[in-house]
Amino acid sequence: MRHYDNESVWDAVIIGAGIAGLTASIYLARAGQKVLLLEKGAHPGGRAASTELAGAQVNLGAHALNRSALPILREVGVHPAGAAPKLPGGLVFAGERGSINVSLLQLLLGSFLNVREKCQLLAFYRSLNKSDVSFLNRVSLQEHLETWVPSLHVRHIVLALVRLSTYCDAPDLISAGAVISQLKQSQVLYVNGGWQSVIHQLTWQSQQAGVTLLSGVSVQEVIGIRPQIQVNLKGGSQLISRNVISTAGPRSTLALLNPALTPAEEAPYRQLVPVYAACLDLVVTGMPRSRTTFVLGADAPWYFSNHSATALLSNHSEHQVVHVMKYLPVKGHSDPREDQHELTALLDNIQPGWTKHTVRQRFLPRMLVTHAMPTAAMGGLSGRPGPMVKRRPGIYVAGDWVGSEGMLAHVSLASAREAARMILASTDTKTEGEEEDGT
Numbered sequence: 001m002r003h004y005d006n007e008s009v010w011d012a013v014i015i016g017a018g019i020a021g022l023t024a025s026i027y028l029a030r031a032g033q034k035v036l037l038l039e040k041g042a043h044p045g046g047r048a049a050s051t052e053l054a055g056a057q058v059n060l061g062a063h064a065l066n067r068s069a070l071p072i073l074r075e076v077g078v079h080p081a082g083a084a085p086k087l088p089g090g091l092v093f094a095g096e097r098g099s100i101n102v103s104l105l106q107l108l109l110g111s112f113l114n115v116r117e118k119c120q121l122l123a124f125y126r127s128l129n130k131s132d133v134s135f136l137n138r139v140s141l142q143e144h145l146e147t148w149v150p151s152l153h154v155r156h157i158v159l160a161l162v163r164l165s166t167y168c169d170a171p172d173l174i175s176a177g178a179v180i181s182q183l184k185q186s187q188v189l190y191v192n193g194g195w196q197s198v199i200h201q202l203t204w205q206s207q208q209a210g211v212t213l214l215s216g217v218s219v220q221e222v223i224g225i226r227p228q229i230q231v232n233l234k235g236g237s238q239l240i241s242r243n244v245i246s247t248a249g250p251r252s253t254l255a256l257l258n259p260a261l262t263p264a265e266e267a268p269y270r271q272l273v274p275v276y277a278a279c280l281d282l283v284v285t286g287m288p289r290s291r292t293t294f295v296l297g298a299d300a301p302w303y304f305s306n307h308s309a310t311a312l313l314s315n316h317s318e319h320q321v322v323h324v325m326k327y328l329p330v331k332g333h334s335d336p337r338e339d340q341h342e343l344t345a346l347l348d349n350i351q352p353g354w355t356k357h358t359v360r361q362r363f364l365p366r367m368l369v370t371h372a373m374p375t376a377a378m379g380g381l382s383g384r385p386g387p388m389v390k391r392r393p394g395i396y397v398a399g400d401w402v403g404s405e406g407m408l409a410h411v412s413l414a415s416a417r418e419a420a421r422m423i424l425a426s427t428d429t430k431t432e433g434e435e436e437d438g439t
């Protein structure tokens with residue numbers, strides 16, 4: 001751990017060295033700010049870190065980098081290498097009559113869907129080309145599909161693709177406008193070397209820019225406002241900073257603030273609905289059905305993808321990384337043992353004999369995918385809180401729950417850039433003590 005200078009005043013202290021914290025630190029430090037980045041974990045990366053398993057880089061559950069995130073990554077000097085996975089080779093219908101596997105080609109050309117259903121599917125896809133979908137922000141996906149996609153089969157197919165691009169399995173809650181915006185930008189990359197390679201590049205750029213990064217340091221309290229914000233660390237140390245960006249989640253951020261926000265001020269943070277997934281990550285020596293590399297559950301929330309069919313993830317020529325996942329329900333209870341059983345049963349179905357090929361496996365029962373599903377009730381993407389904390393000049397937030405641009409890692413990047421720009425703008429235009437922002 002590098003020692004930090006706790007005598008002087010920092011221009012910005014950033015809480016959390018995931019994608020958002022690292023990105024914000026680069027923008028600020030490149031503009032000449034004195035930046036301290038604090039990470040409570042042992043290493044930077046947060047949820048975007050990968051783990052080395054049997055010599056392979058394995059993400060924390062299936063990760064695909066949306067191409068819409070690339071311009072910001074490039075701006076901070078990060079150039080992920082990788083390739084686009086092929087479209088799902090098949091859909092699995094669990095159904096009452098037992099499981100049926102249908103390829104996409106069969107869906108369009110075979111008799112699984114009747115002519116009317118095929119037309120509905122094509123009409124839904126054509127509707128994605130509408131440029132302005134903001135009128136659907138407050139409409140739930142379920143309501144939208146009930147009107148436009150009467151066939152249950154077709155609705156299942158659409159919902160499988162929605163889960164794939166948003167990780168959300170709550171059509172009654174999620175905003176149809178947000179879903180359509182995300183489906184329009186559905187091109188992704190599987191990143192060579194796992195997302196850890198993005199974290200390595202971000203960390204390197206951050207250090208080149210002069211950021212002081214400390215891991216294993218947990219922030220406990222943030223007191224006051226600009227220009228003299230006191231940051232208390234676990235263990236008793238205190239720091240002073242002009243600005244603070246918290247990339248901890250919404251509830252963790254609220255818990256840090258002293259004095260606390262009022263209930264009315266907290267409401268936009270407390271209304272956010274988190275999304276979780278159960279993840280079975282495998283390192284295998286090939287798979288019994290090697291041509292089956294990507295399968296989605298149609299009427300069940302399952303995902304299977306052999307990421308090594310697309311990206312370079314291991315130096316060991318025979319080892320491949322396979323991600324199997326269940327999108328967890330937002331409401332109600334999920335039982336990790338049942339979830340794991342469902343995922344292994346899916347593997348038994350699509351890759352019979354898979355256990356003989358497995359070198360390592362890891363089950364992550366409840367991974368937080370995003371802090372904020374864009375719900376219809378909050379008006380979709382634009383209903384998320386902005387980077388400024390109201391009536392707390394100098395205190396900002398960033399992460400996958402902040403701001404109106406994009407979803408998942410894209411919004412972490414966009415909100416980090418926005419929070420950094422706001423700090424720089426306030427430094428340029430206001431005299432200390434005159435701050436009115438966020439009110």
Ligand SMILES: Cc1cc2nc3c(=O)[nH]c(=O)nc-3n(C[C@H](O)[C@H](O)[C@H](O)COP(=O)(O)OP(=O)(O)OC[C@H]3O[C@@H](n4cnc5c(N)ncnc54)[C@H](O)[C@@H]3O)c2cc1C
Pocket residue numbers: 015016017018019020021038039040041044045046047048060061062063064065066217218219220247248249252277279367368369370398399400407408409410412
């Ligand atoms: C299974 C899974 C699949 C996903 N798939 C995709 C995908 O395909 N595409 C996509 O774009 N995104 C995906 N994501 C989401 C993506 O990983 C996250 O949106 C992104 O990594 C969030 O970055 P962040 O910096 O906002 O938050 P985090 O990564 O959560 O970083 C916050 C950091 O703050 C630290 N911290 C918290 N509190 C404190 C404190 N008090 N003091 C110091 N440090 C603190 C934490 O330790 C953490 O490192 C997926 C996530 C999961 C779990």
